[in-house]
Amino acid sequence: MIDPDDLALLATSFAAAMSRAPGAAEADDALHDLGWGELLAHAPLQGAAAAFSALGVTGSAACLLDDVAANALGLPVSASACVVLPAPSFSRQPAERRGQSIHIDGLVSARIDRSDRAMVAVSDGSVVEVDAALLRTTDVIALDPQRPFRRLRVDVCERDVVVLARAGSWDTVILRARAAVAHQLVAASRVMLDQATQHAVDRVQFGRPIASFQAVRHRLADALVAIEGASAVTEMCAEDECDPLMATMARSLAGAAARTTAASAQQVLAGIGFTTDHPFHLSLKRTMVLDTLFGSARTLPTEIGNALLAIGGAPRLIEL
Amino acid sequence: MSDAIADDLPSFRRELNSWLDDNEGELRLGHVGHPTLDEDLAQFTHIKRALFDAGWGRHGWPVAVGGLGGSSMLRAVVGEEIATRDLAEPGMWSMIEVLAPTVIAYGSPALIAEMIPPLLRGDETWCQGFSEPNTGSDLASLSCRATAVEGGWSVSGQKVWTSFAQFAERCVLLTRTGEPGSAHRGITALFVDVDSPGITARPIEIQNGTLEFCEVFFDDVFVPNERILGAVGQGWQVAMDVLPYERSTAFWHRGAYLHHRADQLIATVAGIAGADGAAAVDTGQARLLGEAFQAVMAFRCRSRATQHRLAGGGQLGAETSIDKILIATAEQTLFNAARDVLPGVIEFDDDAEAQRLRWEFLYSRAATIYGGTAEIQRNIVARRLLDLGSE
Numbered sequence: 001m002i003d004p005d006d007l008a009l010l011a012t013s014f015a016a017a018m019s020r021a022p023g024a025a026e027a028d029d030a031l032h033d034l035g036w037g038e039l040l041a042h043a044p045l046q047g048a049a050a051a052f053s054a055l056g057v058t059g060s061a062a063c064l065l066d067d068v069a070a071n072a073l074g075l076p077v078s079a080s081a082c083v084v085l086p087a088p089s090f091s092r093q094p095a096e097r098r099g100q101s102i103h104i105d106g107l108v109s110a111r112i113d114r115s116d117r118a119m120v121a122v123s124d125g126s127v128v129e130v131d132a133a134l135l136r137t138t139d140v141i142a143l144d145p146q147r148p149f150r151r152l153r154v155d156v157c158e159r160d161v162v163v164l165a166r167a168g169s170w171d172t173v174i175l176r177a178r179a180a181v182a183h184q185l186v187a188a189s190r191v192m193l194d195q196a197t198q199h200a201v202d203r204v205q206f207g208r209p210i211a212s213f214q215a216v217r218h219r220l221a222d223a224l225v226a227i228e229g230a231s232a233v234t235e236m237c238a239e240d241e242c243d244p245l246m247a248t249m250a251r252s253l254a255g256a257a258a259r260t261t262a263a264s265a266q267q268v269l270a271g272i273g274f275t276t277d278h279p280f281h282l283s284l285k286r287t288m289v290l291d292t293l294f295g296s297a298r299t300l301p302t303e304i305g306n307a308l309l310a311i312g313g314a315p316r317l318i319e320l
Numbered sequence: 321m322s323d324a325i326a327d328d329l330p331s332f333r334r335e336l337n338s339w340l341d342d343n344e345g346e347l348r349l350g351h352v353g354h355p356t357l358d359e360d361l362a363q364f365t366h367i368k369r370a371l372f373d374a375g376w377g378r379h380g381w382p383v384a385v386g387g388l389g390g391s392s393m394l395r396a397v398v399g400e401e402i403a404t405r406d407l408a409e410p411g412m413w414s415m416i417e418v419l420a421p422t423v424i425a426y427g428s429p430a431l432i433a434e435m436i437p438p439l440l441r442g443d444e445t446w447c448q449g450f451s452e453p454n455t456g457s458d459l460a461s462l463s464c465r466a467t468a469v470e471g472g473w474s475v476s477g478q479k480v481w482t483s484f485a486q487f488a489e490r491c492v493l494l495t496r497t498g499e500p501g502s503a504h505r506g507i508t509a510l511f512v513d514v515d516s517p518g519i520t521a522r523p524i525e526i527q528n529g530t531l532e533f534c535e536v537f538f539d540d541v542f543v544p545n546e547r548i549l550g551a552v553g554q555g556w557q558v559a560m561d562v563l564p565y566e567r568s569t570a571f572w573h574r575g576a577y578l579h580h581r582a583d584q585l586i587a588t589v590a591g592i593a594g595a596d597g598a599a600a601v602d603t604g605q606a607r608l609l610g611e612a613f614q615a616v617m618a619f620r621c622r623s624r625a626t627q628h629r630l631a632g633g634g635q636l637g638a639e640t641s642i643d644k645i646l647i648a649t650a651e652q653t654l655f656n657a658a659r660d661v662l663p664g665v666i667e668f669d670d671d672a673e674a675q676r677l678r679w680e681f682l683y684s685r686a687a688t689i690y691g692g693t694a695e696i697q698r699n700i701v702a703r704r705l706l707d708l709g710s711e
């Protein structure tokens with residue numbers, strides 16, 4: 001268990017390194033130089049809390065989710081480790097066997113450009129290694145201009161893959177990835193709220209700051225409440241142990257908070273926020289992309305409800 | 321927070337639960353169907369007495385008022401386990417958690433030594449006389465007048481929506497002692513015996529059919545000087561201090577009650593699905609249950625941090641408006657879900673379970689009204705937490 005103050009320091013130094021790095025690849029390298037890989041091995045949930053909060057604060061496109069997934073699967077972690085992620089808003093393994101081929105339907109991070117091979121989890125529980133060249137997609141235009149993740153739909157031949165020995169389970173990947181993305185979404189939501197709050201104070205209409213209008217104030221207050229609720233649950237996913245249901249709720253609430261905050265911030269920023277002169281659009285697009293990872297604010301409540309129905313009740317999950 | 325307290329909580333909880341298990345039979349008074357308000361009050365009085373006599377109801381309260389000392393989190397744990405077993409109506413329980421700490425903080429040592437023990441023991445009920453016919457959200461505009469007389473104060477005026485006033489022995493009353501326009505500066509808090517000559521409490525029926533609150537009339541009611549809470553003119557501060565108390569142990573208790581209701585609702589729906597065979601629960605229902613539970617958990621995790629801060633000696637302030645909005649949201653989301661996943665039950669059914677759901681659904685509409693409305697909370701968040709300046 002890492003001391004909370006040390007964890008905050010780590011997040012700060014991660015964020016500083018990300019801000020200095022000119023691109024995603026350089027940010028990846030910088031984080032690995034700072035010992036991110038060892039941290040992940042030593043304290044996976046806490047390490048992810050620090051690194052993914054930093055991702056959210058800086059808007060960096062560093063591909064750290066590959067590391068989280070590789071580590072959870074018990075596979076080697078490095079700045080060139082590439083793990084194929086589930087299809088948008090899904091969380092099951094991205095591949096399945098179909099006769100002599102393996103059908104992959106998922107997302108792949110920008111790491112694919114600098115890796116020789118990628119790791120792909122298959123629905124039968126195995127993990128295979130594929131030549132990265134087979135998974136490199138031609139450049140397509142997508143929502144997020146930095147394209148941290150790309151859509152991947154491809155079939156590879158059984159004889160072109162190597163089955164890997166691995167120690168971890170896909171369930172662990174889901175839990176850790178959800179917690180990590182929740183931290184990033186919460187931090188990114190705070191960035192949007194800060195932008196809108198600052199604008200509300202600075203922008204004058206009808207002879208007074210728009211922050212004095214209650215319609216504006218309440219929208220921003222609702223965003224803060226959504227963020228703090230999500231944050232409180234997400235914080236519980238940086239402890240030693242984390243129930244899978246808790247990570248699912250953190251991810252779900254963080255996605256919902258990002259949606260609420262983006263809508264409020266967009267409305268308060270109005271015209272200026274609609275331009276690419278203002279950075280808001282970057283957060284809007286990034287949080288939309290993040291909310292497709294390992295479920296979405298739309299799909300996860302149903303998953304939570306079904307999990308509760310299977311249990312037949314509502315567990316407390318944490319005590320005082 | 322000291323680790324010793326946290327380390328102690330699990331064993332405290334374990335021992336409490338085994339005592340509750342052992343005494344389950346004696347702790348619960350019987351009633352037929354959904355309890356009436358009188359039956360709720362009888363049960364509440366009964367459980368308070370039992371907890372006090374066994375010591376559980378004294379943990380977390382100062383020794384000077386009949387308590388056994390220790391962290392406020394011990395009280396939170398007791399409230400949580402009582403709520404989870406449906407052993408007390410949550411509104412009644414919260415009244416003590418809200419008013420007792422305020423009176424302890426502002427009453428004289430003699431007053432609190434005399435008054436708090438009977439409250440904790442369940443011998444007395446207290447009420448909170450803040451709102452008036454023309455004073456709701458704008459509490460500082462209150463006009464119920466207290467005039468200085470020989471040895472004390474004479475109170476004349478009216479309060480309204482005073483919960484449980486018809487049962488109460490005492491009232492924490494906000495009065496105007498300054499000039500009529502003196503706003504928050506001219507308010508004084510008094511601790512009043514409700515059986516004083518000149519007080520009339522008339523119950524008002526609320527939308528779920530109970531007579532929970534009253535309009536209370538004061539006609540030249542004498543209140544001695546020893547019954548001033550704090551100092552003359554300090555009433556606003558007393559009122560503002562009530563809020564953090566409401567948002568600590570009382571909220572934890574209410575959150576536990578909601579959690580328990582979520583548990584029951586999910587068990588009910590799972591039971592229906594099980595009886596009907598495969599996949600009777602459609603994804604729309606599952607989604608509503610998931611949304612309700614995650615709202616309950618968002619509050620629980622937020623409030624947990626608040627409880628730890630308070631127990632560690634921290635001051636609670638405007639940030640607890642977030643706790644308040646989260647619990648109101650959780651309560652309404654949960655009962656909205658109940659309405660939709662059990663179609664027609666709240667609207668048409670008449671068994672005890674349906675009556676309870678109907679009663680609680682209707683009551684949950686007040687979660688965004690009492691204790692400062694949802695809009696007032698957002699005003700506080702905007703002003704104090706987002707630094708948006710004044711309106």
Ligand SMILES: Cc1cc2nc3c(=O)[nH]c(=O)nc-3n(C[C@H](O)[C@H](O)[C@H](O)COP(=O)(O)OP(=O)(O)OC[C@H]3O[C@@H](n4cnc5c(N)ncnc54)[C@H](O)[C@@H]3O)c2cc1C
Nearest residue numbers: 448449450451456457481482483686689690691692693695
């Ligand atoms: C179940 C229940 C129990 C209660 N128990 C007690 C009790 O024991 N003791 C007691 O003293 N009181 C009690 N109350 C009263 C409660 O505190 C008040 O109802 C509450 O403070 C709101 O006041 P009001 O009803 O007069 O609404 P108003 O203040 O008249 O407000 C009406 C509407 O206008 C909005 N509004 C008002 N001002 C603003 C503003 N500045 N900005 C934006 N919107 C605004 C409000 O949010 C609300 O939607 C209870 C109420 C309920 C429902």
